[in-house]
Amino acid sequence: MPDPVAPAVVLSDEQRAQLVAWSRRATSANGLAVRSRIVLAAADGLSTSAVARKLDVHVATARRWRARFVEQGLDGLLDEPRPGRPRTVRDEQVEAVITTTLETAPKDATHWSTRSLAAELGLSQSAVSRIWRAFGLQPHRQDSWKLSKDPLFIDKVHDVVGLYLNPPEAAVVLCVDEKSQIQALDRTAPIFPMMPGTPVRASHDYKRAGTSSLYAALDIATGTVIGSLHARHRAIEFKKFLATIDREVPAEYDVHVVLDNASTHKTPAVKRWLTAHPRFVLHFTPTSSSWLNLVERWFGELTTKKLRRGTHRSVRELNADIRAWINTWNDNPRPYVWTKTADQILESIARYCTRINDSRH
CATH class of the missing domain: 1.10.10 (Arc Repressor Mutant, subunit A)
Structure with missing residues (x-):
């Protein structure tokens, strides 16, 4: 039964539509949203005390805004002008x-x-x-994005993510890729050390001393890394790295390898080697989807923690530094934990495609 002293609330279609819109402004105008919900509940025939219980507000609050709406309509729910400098921007x-x-x-x-x-x-x-x-506008910023055009994109996502979330028994899952053309760089002047109030300072120019290519295989279960350095990154070097993995992984385990679609991974010589080593199973990531290969995350750590600010006077010195870093990593390996399912990834991509299409850009 409605409160005997509570004024009845009757809404027009226009008033109800406006109140519903205001009631959804939970962050930008929470006070107005609560007042709108009070009036909407009252219009549904609830007593003032029932409105207060439903919306978890004080009875006096529900009574005040109910009465204010009856007296003044929608305008009565708006904040009254406050003291202070008036707005200068319309x-x-x-x-x-x-x-x-x-x-x-x-x-x-x-x-x-x-x-x-x-x-x-x-x-x-x-x-x-x-x-x-x-309004969260930042015209000076620009992000990059790329969508894979691989016709087997969905199947490959399910395949690779399935390995991450549910790896097969009696098998090792390795994420494999090469970081090519790592430059041995030496600054043209000494690096000044950090001091209080002053960061490390290095000359902007440098001397090149050659390049090296790193093949790496990240064990998703343990986080350990098998690494191999070469002067070049051809199919012959990739086949040698597969042989290195074959020696490192105990013979009783199958080897599932996640890798990209580079041409060096599919040459006749590599295919012959794989035929002769049937415990190796390759799982290719979709084109333009390096984010799906966990070893890329490890390459990022190598770059930020060792290579970007490192100085090397020769390729030999660069290789020694990389090997030492890999050994240090393997002393305390940290596996990367994949959490999203394939369906969640595909749904996220679908939402993004819908958003960019709706933006009409």
């Missing part, structure tokens, strides 16, 4: 900043800056900056 100007940022570019640049857009629209730079922050 809604139309905010809209102009957003649409101009998203839909146009300046004549002399690929994207707007706060200064150029402020000059274009007659606003202050700080106003443009505040609007950009409020």
Whole structure:
């Protein structure tokens, strides 16, 4: 039964639609959302105390906003003007900043800056900056993306991810790839060490001393790495690396190898070697999908922790440094744990394709 003193709430279709829209603003205007839900519940015939229980608010709160709506309508739910400096940027100007940022570019640049857009629209730079922050706009940033065109993309994703999440028994799963053309670089001047308030300083130019290519196989179960360094990265070097893996992995285990579609992995000589070693099973990742190979994550750590800021006067010195780093890694290996299923990955890609298609770019 409704409260005998509670005023009845009757909504027009327009009022109900507006209240429903406000009730969904859970983050940007939570207070307005709660008030809208109070009125909607009251319009459904609930008593004030029932509304309070349903929405977990105080009875006085439910009574106040119910009465305010009956007296003043939708306007009664809005915040009253507060003391302080009035707004200097109108809604139309905010809209102009957003649409101009998203839909146009300046004549002399690929994207707007706060200064150029402020000059274009007659606003202050700080106003443009505040609007950009409020709406999450960052014209200076650009991300990259690439979608695989492999006709067997779905099957290969299921195959590789299935190995990660449910590896076969009595088998070793290895993620294999080569990091080619690793340069031995030496700075042209001494590197100044870090000091309080000053980072490490190195000259911007360097001397090249040659290149090396690293083949690596990451065991997904243990995190250990089998590595082999070569001067080149042809099919013959890849076949030698397969022989290295064959020696390293105990004979009682099958060997499942995750690798990309490089031509050096499919030559007749490699196929003959695989035929002679039937315990090896290759699982190819889709084209343009290096993110699916876990050894790429390990290559990233090698680059950031050793190669990017390392100095090497010769290829011999570079190779020795890489071998030492691999040995240190294997002393305390850290496996990478794959968590997403193939279906989750494919659903995520589908959502992304839908989003970029809907953007009309």
